[in-house]
Amino acid sequence: MKAFDSLNVQTILPEALRPLEVISKNLRWSWRPESERLFRSIDDHLWRETGHNPVVLLKRISASRAEELANDAEFLHRMQQEVEELETYLALDRWYEKQTRGTEDADTIVAYFSMEFGIAQSLPIYSGGLGVLSGDHMKSASDLGAPIIGIGLLYTYGYFSQTLSREGWQQERYTQHAPEDLAVTPVLDKTGEQLHVSVTFPGDREVQIAVWKAQVGNAPLLLLDTNIPANDEDMRSITDRLYGGDAEHRIKQELVLGVGGVRAVQAYCEIEGLSQPDVYHMNEGHAGFSGTERIGQLIRQGETFETALAVVRASTIFTTHTPVPAGIDRFDMNLAARYLQADEQGLSKLAPGVPVARVMELGAEDDLSRFNMAHLGLRSAQYANGVAKLHGKVSRGMFRDLYPNFDQREVPITSITNGVHIPTWTRGPIKSVVAAMSGGRDLATANHWREADAVGSPELWRIRNELRSDLITRARRLVRQSWVARGAQEAELGWTNNILDDKVLTVGFARRVSTYKRLTLMLQNPERLRRILTNPDRPVQFIIAGKAHPADMGGKQLLQELVRFADEAGVRDRIIFLPDYDVTIAKFLVAGSDIWLNNPIRPQEASGTSGMKAVMNGCLTLSISDGWWDEFRDDTVGWTIPEAVTNDERQRDLLESEALYDLLEHEIAPLFYDRDEQGIPQDWVSKVRRSMSIVGPQVSAERMVRDYCTELYMPAGRSARAALNEGAAREFAEWQQKVRASWPLVVVHDVRNETASPVAGGNVEITAKVSLGDLEAKDVKVEAIIGRVDEAGNLVAPRSVEMALNGWDDDRWGASIEIDDPGNFGYTVRAVPKHALLRSPAEMGLVQLPRK
């Protein structure tokens, strides 16, 4: 029978249960297991069915169950506890506040832009690592009291859910998410209406953007949404999907995020009575246009482009997340120009007042063929960083052309190694271990946790077994569901109850399926892999998950190859693929695996954070020396797959896979299966303890956010205020123009070593004359540079010492340099621009070396 019409029946929560709504609307519950348990206990089945979404749960709970709970004293008591705990949490005096009280840093506000935020499975605005990192950044900012306001997009469909076809081919499904069903509330303007901002698109079309807010503990996250009736259909779809659509769709999203985001956060601060943000942090290049809009605002206040750029740069941080050029967002120059929309005077209609040609210069690549969002980010920001030490170094190489005439190591891109949010990523049973090791939250920011006997080996091993067992129970259920989705009948699926074994060494591998991550490295020698899996004494099992981007056919093929291997090689009980990798699956996987495998092509993994989550749960690392592991790798806390030195990719993969098999077969499995009389692998457990206590605290997001605060946010806040101070930026911009024009006249000559016979332990005096042309001595920094020399006559890892005018002739500069070791040294002298608002001499790309 067909329905005549439909109607929507909602539960009105009894008054006694209303506080549940408050808890459901602050995402703090997502890292507070007691709150999560409270929701789950309302209706376990519904909890799962709603995808762990308390907002929908509370709408769908039956009237009878609501009535029952409203009279359940124990439930009401737990609810009350959670309400009070949330209030207490929100009122705590935190690290940032304590650290900055009474200083100018106390008032700094940071606007943090990201294309995705992975906070909870029920807020589907993330796809993978970048999103989870932004989510963890927000959560730790809340825990530490760091003054951050997040800005992202509210996607109608989010990212896709993954299932497999019978043949193991990835299928994508997009689900629509109404804002009413998410933990977001409208930001209201002064008239009580939802705040709207707008952005001008070509053809004088105004895109209307509704502003929502998700509350992440103490940190607000503003989410922009174009799917509103005020927009035409094509504009409503701008915020439809994360990473869907073509380049034009992408640039539209980035304009909404960058330009709309600046307007939204400024309006929000005004409504809330907050001071305006001082610091703008672009987490990846997607928000590059935020700088363009801010330049426009200053121009509209009467500043020149140069002055505006100086102010924006002083207050902007750009974080790059990929060492792979193909991972960077680049647009056709014409497409970018079309959306910047020059009027008759060449001024942008997108960011009124800004000369379009100047923005094109900021984003241009060398040959002017592409508009590069990372270049735009770097040229709009005085502060830039990569996300692990190695990644910082690789980034300095990758972007060195933006800083001509300077050594790679002087490229002003530093690094702050990523971290993961401990309360989110530690599963219940291991939390007590982390607590014992860290001795409570303050110590969570120490460099080392307590290792010795914080938790006894039998207890730690028991917990590890429990986590593995949990994972296996869940994996069996997911595999069964997956086969049902692949068209199998329940009756033929009995075997799924017997897959995996909770006593067997379990290797986890889960991440986006992109080529460089090499999902199928383990399949290089299928026979050998099969022998390892089915070894009668020391078996191994793999649990694998990951999504391929819908347009990435190569990725989908790799996935299919893996799934088919598992299906066909008689090892479907030992190698398992779990579809629809998301934060919930990630939590189980990183906790329940014994080994976390990471085998990217070095150095293409910027950081990788899943391995950090694994460490926190007592899972050991097996990785290529790349990303975060490159700086933490240590045989006493994990295993490093040696990198093959060859230019032949096929050969490299073969060698590295053999090394992987060797480690698994000859080192890892023997250590895991070497048991004492009580069945405990003592050496394994010691390694777990060492890994957690040494690596754990250093890969926490608390450490990361503290580093962002002290190394980037506070300095950027100060330089932002300095630039705004009484025309300082204007003076700086004029100074830069003068220096650029006069630079050809700066000449370094007559360089001398004044020390006849230098001795180790003594000093060497270097002097030089510098003709300054139109500049003054205060405008230049003259440096003596000294170091060992290689065969080609280049200085190797030289030291530089600033030279001074005092003590020598009028225009002779000098410095006295201590030399510790004997041997051959080379030296030179250089002049670079110098100004209080210049953070790195490389910024201007100007340098003069002596002429021979």
Ligand SMILES: *Cc1c(COP(=O)(O)O)cnc(C)c1O
């Ligand atoms: C942590 C996490 C990632 C990032 O993993 P990498 O190791 O950086 O590849 C991706 N997706 C989900 C769901 C995660 O939880």
